[in-house]
Amino acid sequence: MTQSSGLDEFFTEGAPVADTKAPVVDHISEMWDKRRFEAKLVNPANRRKLSVIIVGTGLAGASAAATLGEAGYHVTSFCYQDSPRRAHSIAAQGGINAAKNYRNDGDSIYRLFYDTVKGGDYRSRESNVYRLAQTSVEIIDQCVAQGVPFAREYGGLLDNRSFGGVQVSRTFYARGQTGQQLLIGAYQALERQIAAGAVKMHTRHEMLEVVVVDGKARGVVVRDLKTGEISTHLADAVVLASGGYGNVFYLSTNAMGCNVTATWRAHKKGAYFANPCYTQIHPTCIPVSGDYQSKLTLMSESLRNDGRIWVPKAHEDDRDPREIPEDERDYYLERIYPAFGNLVPRDIASRAAKNVCDERRGVGPGGLGVYLDFADAIERMGRATVEAKYGNLFDMYARITGENPYETPMRIYPAVHYTMGGLWVDYDLQSSIPGLFVTGEANFSDHGANRLGASALMQGLADGYFVLPNTINDYLAAGPFTKVDESDPAVLEARQQVEERIAKFLSIKGTRTVDSFHKELGHVMWDYCGMERSEEGLRKAISRIRELKKEFWEDVLVTGEGMELNQSLERAGRVADFLELGELMCIDALHRQESCGGHFRAESQTEEGEALRHDDEFAYVAAWEHGDSGPVLHKEDLVYNYVELKQRSYK
Amino acid sequence: MKINLRVWRQKNPEIDGKMVDYQLDDVSEDMSFLEMLDVLNESLSVSGEEPVAFDHDCREGICGSCGVVINGIAHGPEVTTTCQLHMRSFADGDTIDVEPWRSGSFPVVKDLVVDRxxxxxxxxxxxxxxxxxxxxxxxxxxxxxxxxxxxxxxxxxxxxxxxxxxxxxxxxxxxxxxxxxxxxxxxxxxxxxxxxxxxxxxxxxxxxxxxxxxxxxxxxxxxxxxxxxxxxxxxxxxxxxxxxxxxx
Missing domain, CATH: 1.10.1060.10 (Alpha-helical ferredoxin)
Known part of the structure; x- marks a missing residue:
């Protein structure tokens, strides 16, 4: 198994790529200190002469904008929503990890680092993950100081809970709305800087192109979604905090507007896209109910702390779950993984659900669901306690399904939730385009092939509050860079590209709506690049996506005009980019002839059906460069000096 | 179920808006209210008409993007966000009025979209x-x-x-x-x-x-x-x- 086995038609291999920013140290724990010390500083008076553009106002964007504004830089921030407070970080439910060891249960920075590398199935970079674990501690302090109302105990101290994939309680939470509370904290810090004049905010603006001048990222082209006006904004550096690309699957737990356009446009201008096939399929979502379905709703993974997951032992058992006796139920996670039980990592829980459904033991419409049962928890803790802990989630479930989860078990099924892949960045979070930095879900850096629960909020805030503000100075210290003129050919070209694309969408006047293309792409991705991938399926997917892309550019129907609020036009641009991304995801999945984390290749499994990695061949980051004649693969070797590479076991 | 809609249409802030009638014949009670509007918009698009603009994003009731006045009540008959309202709250044959938030401090941008x-x-x-x-x-x-x-x-x-x-x-x-x-x-x-x-x-x-x-x-x-x-x-x-x- 080598990647040259008949895959030459899909890509070529280029020179390896390496992170040159992480300093050489005696022990990994000294690395971040050393980098902060070695990074060039910008004195406060000079910061006023430097400008930074930040795209996106989720945890990673709002925190960076607020912090860089506080530091004295001129910040310009963009979001497509009507307020920065609405970015999709707001929907994260469960919690945020931090190695505080407030529970005195053996936690430490090293253990959080270890758990994250292991949870990522040994496909993340040790240096970045260690720094994430170190920074986690400061995040909680910062958020509490902002007035984030974390859950507390009667003594007034912060409460913690445990989460999938770990054996300590290190997750801080605010009922089932942790993302909302953290984002409101970051949003308020951002609004404070807007009021102070340090940040200029543009809501309802979508970034459609990055401006690269003399090899450096120097600005963006954006469209005002209210008026349709196209404008160019120039700066000394650009930060993309534009989130993940799970909506390539059409149905996902992402917000409807989440898209890949900002990062994809940057990719086409030279930024490497790393590990695009690493997708997280979250095990606890409300199953699909019909064709009209527009999105999937996540039920926090914290439910697995007290809920028990099961299916009937018999095939196609359509009895009322309450009438199925104990001995005819299969609590399959507890059976297969006795050490972790219902708390195995997300990728394992999701695939196990798929397997029992493939065995025709699934429940609900189409047999695509498993039970998540709180009957035992209600008996053990009482209904009031369950309600206090999970009430809002139960209410949401009841509203969506019309069923009462206090009385009948919930039905859950896996859904696309998070994308570990993203733009390649070095230790400074700088992409392969100098001056273009990438934070949060938009980059690839910390979660390897699978993200642990409660780690996305941690990474978004680590990047935005603490990492970027201590690395971007190293780049900006060489500035202010030569002023770029609006009439610079590179600026005019970027703007022209945007205008031509919009004119093209509006001129096709075909017969198929944007949504119909998006839905079809989503089906192809889910069937062939979802929970299980095979060479045969991926080849099929690539050829279908290519046909679909051609059809899209010939037959898409975009209503309305360019110079107005036009949601059909907005979606057309996003779907056009998803079509290109989808193809790269399938090529990445095809080339990675191993199973790791969320990427399960049917051809690479153990006798028990568990994911089988091939560390000798695939212990690298696949960083893809956009090429006119197909993608070019640059490998970054992953070296593990601290965590021993092991086949993951949660048994 | 069959639903008769009367929806506020307003091309931009400068032009006066009006209520426009639409009929949907095949609405499932498991659809969310916004999914019902999606179905309307797909059919409008195919027939060359402009879809109804409305704000929405997470569709989980947490981002606060969505919100319309339904039959005179903000977010409609249930105490929830518009995205979490499901069509099972309505009956076959119902006529539903859909309007943007009404407030001088929330000027209409287009159709059901307002500036908050x-x-x-x-x-x-x-x-x-x-x-x-x-x-x-x-x-x-x-x-x-x-x-x-x-x-x-x-x-x-x-x-x-x-x-x-x-x-x-x-x-x-x-x-x-x-x-x-x-x-x-x-x-x-x-x-x-x-x-x-x-x-x-x-x-x-x-x-x-x-x-x-x-x-x-x-x-x-x-x-x-x-x-x-x-x-x-x-x-x-x-x-x-x-x-x-x-x-x-």
Whole structure:
């Protein structure tokens, strides 16, 4: 198994790529200190002469904008929503990890680092993950100081809970709305800087192109979604905090507007896209109910702390779950993984659900669901306690399904939730385009092939509050860079590209709506690049996506005009980019002839059906460069000096 | 089921809008209200008409993007966000009026989309704790009684959707403002700026043209997050105290 086995038609291999920013140290724990010390500083008076553009106002964007504004830089921030407070970080439910060891249960920075590398199935970079674990501690302090109302105990101290994939309680939470509370904290810090004049905010603006001048990222082209006006904004550096690309699957737990356009446009201008096939399929979502379905709703993974997951032992058992006796139920996670039980990592829980459904033991419409049962928890803790802990989630479930989860078990099924892949960045979070930095879900850096629960909020805030503000100075210290003129050919070209694309969408006047293309792409991705991938399926997917892309550019129907609020036009641009991304995801999945984390290749499994990695061949980051004649693969070797590479076991 | 819709259509702020009738013949009761509008929009697009513009994003009831007046009630007949309202709340053959939030301080952008940037400006006027990144003490340095933390959380669940304004006969945004005053005012971290916060935010509220509060309570009845009316009493108390201390 080598990647040259008949895959030459899909890509070529280029020179390896390496992170040159992480300093050489005696022990990994000294690395971040050393980098902060070695990074060039910008004195406060000079910061006023430097400008930074930040795209996106989720945890990673709002925190960076607020912090860089506080530091004295001129910040310009963009979001497509009507307020920065609405970015999709707001929907994260469960919690945020931090190695505080407030529970005195053996936690430490090293253990959080270890758990994250292991949870990522040994496909993340040790240096970045260690720094994430170190920074986690400061995040909680910062958020509490902002007035984030974390859950507390009667003594007034912060409460913690445990989460999938770990054996300590290190997750801080605010009922089932942790993302909302953290984002409101970051949003308020951002609004404070807007009021102070340090940040200029543009809501309802979508970034459609990055401006690269003399090899450096120097600005963006954006469209005002209210008026349709196209404008160019120039700066000394650009930060993309534009989130993940799970909506390539059409149905996902992402917000409807989440898209890949900002990062994809940057990719086409030279930024490497790393590990695009690493997708997280979250095990606890409300199953699909019909064709009209527009999105999937996540039920926090914290439910697995007290809920028990099961299916009937018999095939196609359509009895009322309450009438199925104990001995005819299969609590399959507890059976297969006795050490972790219902708390195995997300990728394992999701695939196990798929397997029992493939065995025709699934429940609900189409047999695509498993039970998540709180009957035992209600008996053990009482209904009031369950309600206090999970009430809002139960209410949401009841509203969506019309069923009462206090009385009948919930039905859950896996859904696309998070994308570990993203733009390649070095230790400074700088992409392969100098001056273009990438934070949060938009980059690839910390979660390897699978993200642990409660780690996305941690990474978004680590990047935005603490990492970027201590690395971007190293780049900006060489500035202010030569002023770029609006009439610079590179600026005019970027703007022209945007205008031509919009004119093209509006001129096709075909017969198929944007949504119909998006839905079809989503089906192809889910069937062939979802929970299980095979060479045969991926080849099929690539050829279908290519046909679909051609059809899209010939037959898409975009209503309305360019110079107005036009949601059909907005979606057309996003779907056009998803079509290109989808193809790269399938090529990445095809080339990675191993199973790791969320990427399960049917051809690479153990006798028990568990994911089988091939560390000798695939212990690298696949960083893809956009090429006119197909993608070019640059490998970054992953070296593990601290965590021993092991086949993951949660048994 | 069959649904008759009457939807507010307005091409842009300069042009007068009007209610337009549409009929949908095959609506499933498991659809969300917004999915029903998606179905309408797909059919409008295919027949070459412009789809209805409406704000929406997370469709989980938490981002606060969506919100329309349904049969005269902000977010419709259930106490929830528009995205979490399902068609099982309606009957076959129903006629449903769909309008944007109605408030002078939320001007219509297009169809059902309104401009709520006034809410951001109210937050800018003091709805924060000044805690620059990196200055925080250890999270356990200041214990917070659970009761206070829980009540602060209850107020902090406001999603900024604007239903309170749409529901209020005075067009007041006092519930939105009071939710933030209460959230931060109950926590030790919010104390140093408590007086300046309430004065600043209320001034901005008034400057945006929102109406005054006369304690009618329509806001809290329409609030998808159940922000209680007594947050407004708390705001009034804080405001009077701050004014008496001469913090204005």
């Amino acid at each position: 940037s006034s809410f951001d400006r109210i937050i800018q006027a003091g709805g924060y704790v000044s805690a620059p990144t990196g200055t925080a003490p250890d999270a356990h340095a200041t214990p917070v009684p659970k009761k206070d933390a829980d009540h602060a959380f209850d107020a902090a669940t406001c999603i900024g959707c604007g239903a309170c304004v749409a529901a209020c006969p005075n067009g007041s945004a006092m519930l939105f403002t009071a939710a933030k005053i209460t959230h931060l005012g109950l926590l030790p971290q919010g104390q140093p700026e408590r007086d300046s916060r309430v004065i600043g935010m209320v001034d901005q509220h008034d400057a945006e043209g929102f109406g005054g509060c006369t304690q009618i309570g329509e806001c809290t009845a329409a609030c998808p997050k159940g922000i209680p009316l007594h947050t407004i009493s708390r705001l009034n108390k804080d405001l009077l105290g701050a004014l008496a201390r001469g913090e204005g």
